[in-house]
Amino acid sequence: MLIVMRQGSSDRELEDILGKLAQMGFGGHVSKGVERTVVGVVGRTYPELKDTLELWPGVSEVVPISRPYKLSSREFQPHDTRIEVGDVAIGGDAVVVMAGPCAVESEEQVLQAARAVKAAGANILRGGAFKPSTSPYTFRGLGEEGLKILASAREETGMPIITEVMTPEDVEMVCRYADILQVGTRNMQNFILLDEVGKAKKPVMLKRGMSATIQEWLLSAEYIMAQGNREVMLCERGIRTFETYTRNTMDISAVPIIQKLSHLPVIADPSHGTGKWYLVAPLALAAVAAGADGLMVEVHPDPEAALKDGAQSLTFENFERLMSQVVGVAESVGRKMARRIPA
């Protein structure tokens, strides 16, 4: 249920409303837009509650939200969410690019990749220190050592870092190093983890579960937001279909669908979305043309020698070429690229 405040209502009235909601056992989440202030009422609401709330001072109207997700819905917040990470704004009018290796393998590998993607215009460095793996025999990441390597790459290049956190127990440690927490596809419905990153004071990128519907994905974002963390972005990374030629089927339609249903930024990951390096550029360009707020791309100094996801990783040369094409597509649909990290 949404409480739409009267124009010119006072802060005092808003505080009173939040206090009364808390007394009744409801959560109250405030969204202050340019034109209106809205309070999202969460909890077990019932139809008659509308009549009660409409009597409260400062209230203009009460609108039931038809969708099961509330805080992530456009109904709750009509304007786009913008997430500032250092000097980079995600969810503004500019396209943001996150790039780097799938897994942190060594300091040398990460620094080389960081320098190259920065020079090509990427804004955020990616790299996994904790790697979820389908097989227990493949590389599972360097753990905290990997986080330290990422932090040293940030120090040298000035690029903010995004890295995956896999367990609730690790959230605090990963927060000490990362600028953005990544929740991977296999953990999209790890509700305890979602609660925990919801309490963290860092932006979260929530990847779509490989078999998740859009609604399930938004409900997972809702878990994070319900704990108080509003800085959530969504990442389409391909879904599982009957097709086996590609690793996943990149659902480009998810981009405009999310933008219609939600105010959260949406990032496209054509690397996991396709599993093949030569499909990364075409799908990246399609995602930007479809309105994605950003891209996540795997780049490796030597893809053939990569410990993980070499087949979908771009060489530095291919990444540079992709970046120049992305600029062209962004401009052709009236977008611009996020500001470069200073050299």
Ligand code: PEP
């Ligand atoms: C990754 O980004 O390296 C990753 C493991 O992604 P996903 O969770 O989408 O498979």
Ligand code: MN
């Ligand atoms: Mn990967």
